[in-house]
Amino acid sequence: MSPERESHRRARTLLQALGAEQSAxxxxxxxxxxxxxxxxxALRGLQTxxxxxxxxxxxxxxxxxxxxxxxxxxxxxxxxQKPALEVRLGAALERIVDLFAFGSWRSPVAASVTxxxxxxxxxxxxxxxxxxxxAEQYSFTVVGEE
Amino acid sequence: MVSDExxxxxxxxxxxxxxxxxxxARHLPxxxxxxxxxxxxxxxxxxxxxxxxxxxxxxxxxxxxxxxxLTTWLHRxxxxxxxxxxxxxxxxxxxxxxxxxxxxxxxxxxxGASSIDVALRELPxxxxxxxxxxxxxxxxxxxxxxxxxxxxxxxxxxxxxxxGNLKKHLETDx
Numbered sequence: 001m002s003p004e005r006e007s008h009r010r011a012r013t014l015l016q017a018l019g020a021e022q023s024a025x026x027x028x029x030x031x032x033x034x035x036x037x038x039x040x041x042a043l044r045g046l047q048t049x050x051x052x053x054x055x056x057x058x059x060x061x062x063x064x065x066x067x068x069x070x071x072x073x074x075x076x077x078x079x080x081q082k083p084a085l086e087v088r089l090g091a092a093l094e095r096i097v098d099l100f101a102f103g104s105w106r107s108p109v110a111a112s113v114t115x116x117x118x119x120x121x122x123x124x125x126x127x128x129x130x131x132x133x134x135a136e137q138y139s140f141t142v143v144g145e146e
Numbered sequence: 147m148v149s150d151e152x153x154x155x156x157x158x159x160x161x162x163x164x165x166x167x168x169x170x171a172r173h174l175p176x177x178x179x180x181x182x183x184x185x186x187x188x189x190x191x192x193x194x195x196x197x198x199x200x201x202x203x204x205x206x207x208x209x210x211x212x213x214x215x216l217t218t219w220l221h222r223x224x225x226x227x228x229x230x231x232x233x234x235x236x237x238x239x240x241x242x243x244x245x246x247x248x249x250x251x252x253x254x255x256x257x258g259a260s261s262i263d264v265a266l267r268e269l270p271x272x273x274x275x276x277x278x279x280x281x282x283x284x285x286x287x288x289x290x291x292x293x294x295x296x297x298x299x300x301x302x303x304x305x306x307x308x309x310g311n312l313k314k315h316l317e318t319d320x
Contacts, residue, residue: 017287017305018280026286053313057281061260062182064175066192072170075196075203076163082204 011036011043020051152211159206170199173217176283177224183278184228186267194227214292221283222293225275232271265315273308276301 011033018024025033037043083091099106151172157165177198182191198220202209209219266274272294279290280301290301 013302013306016309017302019309024280049313050309053309053316056262056312056316059260060183060262060266060282062179062263064178064182064195065188066174066178066195068171068174069167071174071196071199072163072167075170075200076166079200079203081159081161083207 007032008036008040008043011040012046015043015046015050019054019057020047021054151216155202155206155209155211155216158203166203169202169216173202173220174199176217177220180221180278180283181224181228183263183266183282184225184275185231186263190231194224194231197227198224214289217283218285218289218292221279221285225293229271261319262312265312268315269308269311273304273311276304277308277312280305 010029014025014029014033022030022034037047151169154165154169158169174195178191178195181194182188185191185194201223202220209216214222266278269277275294276290279285279293280287285293287298287301287305290296291298294301296304
């Protein structure tokens, strides 16, 4: 497609997508659309149609009804803020450190935690063979045949 | 404005109620109007708008000013809430729920609704979203694409189809 044709097609698309109002068009493409409009009766006809549609769209009567001040007051007074994940993790770590900082029981607890983690890791990593009995039978068979 | 809002958001995350009230006053009306145009129900739209403002209060640390404007972030949350509501099984607007089952209300009967609001409600969800965000909420196509998790070209295509459908509606009305 030639650059002129492409530019015309682009201007048509933007008019159909964004309407007749120049302020609605992307800044970078406004001049190009205006040039195409100046050269094309068909595009000017389309702009008129889009203008009619814009006027109809402007008749929309939806308005906001909430009282912003009351909403802000209600939410900020009745809901606690939730700290960010980093802050929550930091606080949890601090609590754990505090837990182990004092008390004579910290050594047994630390040892049992380490043992539990080790057992858990071992259970996850070690995968037993499906069926050892078959392997055993096979080895006996080989010995018997000999 | 943007850096000013980033500062306000930072203050909100530290528990500053005045900064929060300032941001709510700036953004609540737009979010409520967006939800109302999307859902067509005043009360559900109010719920969505308040939910969004609650997220702003509780989770303002999730807002990344380098990625988008605050209004884009808030509209994205509102959009997702609206979609969740629409896709809930048995979704009904309160206006629908108050009408007798034998005679479901037509959109034309909604009190106070102008013909354009009725026509907007009849558009497919994605076309309506793109049009409302672009035309009424004044977002750029790039921002609409961000809110809708879509591409700029897809948004342009949705807008063309939405306006095309509205033109047909307008022609039959006249």
